[in-house]
Amino acid sequence: MALARGPDNVRVEDIAAAAGVSPRTYNNYFSSREQAVVAAVVGDRAAQVAAAVVSRPAEVGVADAVIDAVVALYSDSDDHPRDALLMIANSAVLRACYVDTITMIEGPLTDAVIERCDRIGRLTAQVLSASVGAAAKIAVRQWLQTTSAPPSMPGFVVPSGSLPDLVRAALTPLAPAFDAATTHSARRPPGA
Amino acid sequence: MALARGPDNVRVEDIAAAAGVSPRTYNNYFSSREQAVVAAVVGDRAAQVAAAVVSRPAEVGVADAVIDAVVALYSDSDDHPRDALLMIANSAVLRACYVDTITMIEGPLTDAVIERCDRIGRLTAQVLSASVGAAAKIAVRQWLQTTSAPPSMPGFVVPSGSLPDLVRAALTPLAPAFDAATTHSARRPPGA
DNA sequence: GCAGAATATTGCGTGCACGCAATATTGCGT
DNA sequence: ACGCAATATTGCGTGCACGCAATATTCTGC
Numbered sequence: 001m002a003l004a005r006g007p008d009n010v011r012v013e014d015i016a017a018a019a020g021v022s023p024r025t026y027n028n029y030f031s032s033r034e035q036a037v038v039a040a041v042v043g044d045r046a047a048q049v050a051a052a053v054v055s056r057p058a059e060v061g062v063a064d065a066v067i068d069a070v071v072a073l074y075s076d077s078d079d080h081p082r083d084a085l086l087m088i089a090n091s092a093v094l095r096a097c098y099v100d101t102i103t104m105i106e107g108p109l110t111d112a113v114i115e116r117c118d119r120i121g122r123l124t125a126q127v128l129s130a131s132v133g134a135a136a137k138i139a140v141r142q143w144l145q146t147t148s149a150p151p152s153m154p155g156f157v158v159p160s161g162s163l164p165d166l167v168r169a170a171l172t173p174l175a176p177a178f179d180a181a182t183t184h185s186a187r188r189p190p191g192a
Numbered sequence: 193m194a195l196a197r198g199p200d201n202v203r204v205e206d207i208a209a210a211a212g213v214s215p216r217t218y219n220n221y222f223s224s225r226e227q228a229v230v231a232a233v234v235g236d237r238a239a240q241v242a243a244a245v246v247s248r249p250a251e252v253g254v255a256d257a258v259i260d261a262v263v264a265l266y267s268d269s270d271d272h273p274r275d276a277l278l279m280i281a282n283s284a285v286l287r288a289c290y291v292d293t294i295t296m297i298e299g300p301l302t303d304a305v306i307e308r309c310d311r312i313g314r315l316t317a318q319v320l321s322a323s324v325g326a327a328a329k330i331a332v333r334q335w336l337q338t339t340s341a342p343p344s345m346p347g348f349v350v351p352s353g354s355l356p357d358l359v360r361a362a363l364t365p366l367a368p369a370f371d372a373a374t375t376h377s378a379r380r381p382p383g384a
Numbered sequence: 385g386c387a388g389a390a391t392a393t394t395g396c397g398t399g400c401a402c403g404c405a406a407t408a409t410t411g412c413g414t
Numbered sequence: 415a416c417g418c419a420a421t422a423t424t425g426c427g428t429g430c431a432c433g434c435a436a437t438a439t440t441c442t443g444c
Binding site for chain 2: 422423424425426
């Protein structure tokens with residue numbers, strides 16, 4: 001719908017009507033118009049991540065399990081049609097909203113991390129999950145910005161390069177933190 | 193001003209008038225009313241962090257330098273008067289906005305990290321800085337939520353416990369990532 | 385099947401964020 | 415000092431987010 005008419009030509013009234021509810025009710029579920037649009041594109045990230053994390057074989061470490069799961073999230077292109085991503089890439093607000101979507105995986109990710117290694121502290125798991133989210137945000141943001149010439153004609157942003165690769169590169173620096181969290185060395189072994 | 197009259201009794205018009213500008217101009221500088229209130233309380237975090245990071249002695253590693261700097265941010269209580277924090281803690285929107293403030297330190301922090309160890313990749317520095325931000329957010333959010341009973345009377349949230357300690361605890365799991373980023377082991381030495 | 389509770393939906397009213405285009409202001413070169 | 419360009423400020427108009435309270439709907443125990 002936003003694809004057909006352009007994101008700015010979709011009024012809240014339209015979305016509500018399409019959903020068969022009042023505009024006010026729509027607002028009970030989406031805190032902004034852009035969020036509704038993005039949600040329609042990405043679906044339920046939380047469920048995907050949960051599934052992805054549990055589907056990793058038990059032998060691999062937490063770090064790799066998490067990294068693979070998140071990378072997989074941005075590899076399956078079925079949920080992310082080219083044109084939809086293009087539209088998102090061309091609107092600053094949609095970009096921001098799309099990036100914020102990543103936050104929603106942090107909760108489930110925390111649970112998954114705790115489940116995979118139950119000796120880990122809750123706070124640590126939260127921090128690591130949030131870090132993963134932050135890293136993913138950076139990767140996606142950077143990817144969306146690829147040649148995002150703001151001044152110009154709509155429809156000129158051309159996301160290119162491998163998003164999965166970029167995501168993996170962004171997540172890799174965090175692997176040592178996961179490793180350290182699972183093998184409880186007090187901290188800072190290099191000197192001693 | 194928000195302290196005296198309550199956060200909800202401050203209209204944009206008032207803020208603008210107090211600043212001696214038109215309401216529209218106020219909106220060019222603050223994207224929301226809450227942001228203006230919070231900004232008035234916290235001042236310029238970016239500057240503080242930059243100063244804090246450079247003021248660490250050169251001998252200490254990046255990890256400790258960063259952690260100490262961020263912890264220091266939440267130790268100096270001069271900028272964070274008790275009553276102001278109480279007000280923020282009691283409003284969901286203000287809480288969120290206050291937590292989001294942390295994001296503003298990521299840019300300067302990235303620069304500082306790169307400066308301290310120039311062999312580090314830009315992406316890695318960004319990821320680590322964002323992770324620090326994410327961890328700090330968790331700590332602050334958790335601290336603000338201490339006994340934050342939503343249903344009840346205004347002024348009943350009592351933030352307690354040591355925020356600096358909580359921040360440090362949240363940041364500590366990230367130290368190994370910093371260590372690994374500075375000493376370039378390819379990754380995953382435990383096996384080989 | 386029914387009363388009553390719990391929950392979801394809706395309308396209304398209020399302030400607000402923000403694009404746009406006009407106007408005021410600052411800064412620079414000569 | 416002057417004019418010009420870059421930048422900051424302002425008014426206006428439009429949709430919108432959201433609190434609140436009334437209403438419709440679904441969920442229980444009996």
